[in-house]
Amino acid sequence: MRAIGGLWRWRHNPLRRTSDLVEAWLALVALLLILVVAPVIGSLVGGIAQDALQQSVRDQHASRxxxxxxxxxxxxxxxLDTDPETxxxxxxxxxxxxxxxxxxxxxxxxxxxxxxxxxxxxxxxxxxxxxxxxxxxxPLDPATATTHAVLAGFGAAMLTAGAVEGGRRLILWRMVRRRYARWDQAWDRAGPDWGRTGTGS
Structure with missing residues (x-):
């Protein structure tokens, strides 16, 4: 996420590479998704779980x-109770x-x-x-059902945040590998005689 601060620094920097901007924008988008989308998904999952669990509470109280x-x-x-002191x-x-x-x-x-x-x-x-x-x-009581629903929503939000961060890291890893591959190609083009007289360097 440090790359977000680089968005401003990279704007007019002559050393800026396209991949630097992509990396910074990727971090910004991932942060926005974690801060906005993850809580929304957690809230939706929690709401669905709450409705289902409260219905289960009503059904159980009606049938038990x-x-x-x-x-x-x-x-x-x-x-099976071998330890009477327990x-x-x-x-x-x-x-x-x-x-x-x-x-x-x-x-x-x-x-x-x-x-x-x-x-x-x-x-x-x-x-x-x-x-x-x-x-x-x-039968399940309403307070316990609500607790389970809150935990389900929190878990969904955490899973979403983890998936977003994992996706960001995967894309970043692929970008770094591509960058290294380009460096290797440039090194091969320079040849073993780089820096010597007559090579054009």
């Missing part, structure tokens, strides 16, 4: 129901056998995760189910 389950008995700790969010939930009634009125009996530290027979806890009583994950 919070019901009350009753503990029948507590199950032993999962064999403090995780699972430590706040216990695997239990429970009974619950689905939104359609049918009774269900099965294994569930209870948000109880020490569940006992007859304790009540909340679980999310579908309309037929099958246990499902908690």
């Amino acid at each position: 129901h919070l019901v009350t389950a009753t503990v029948v008995r507590k199950l032993d700790r999962s064999p 403090s995780t969010s699972r430590d706040l939930r216990s695997r239990v056998v429970a009974d619950w009634t689905a939104p359609d009125g049918t009774g269900h009996h099965g294994t569930a995760l209870a948000g109880l530290k020490s569940p006992h027979h007859g304790d009540h806890f909340k679980i999310w189910t579908d309309a037929h009583g099958s246990i499902v994950a908690q």
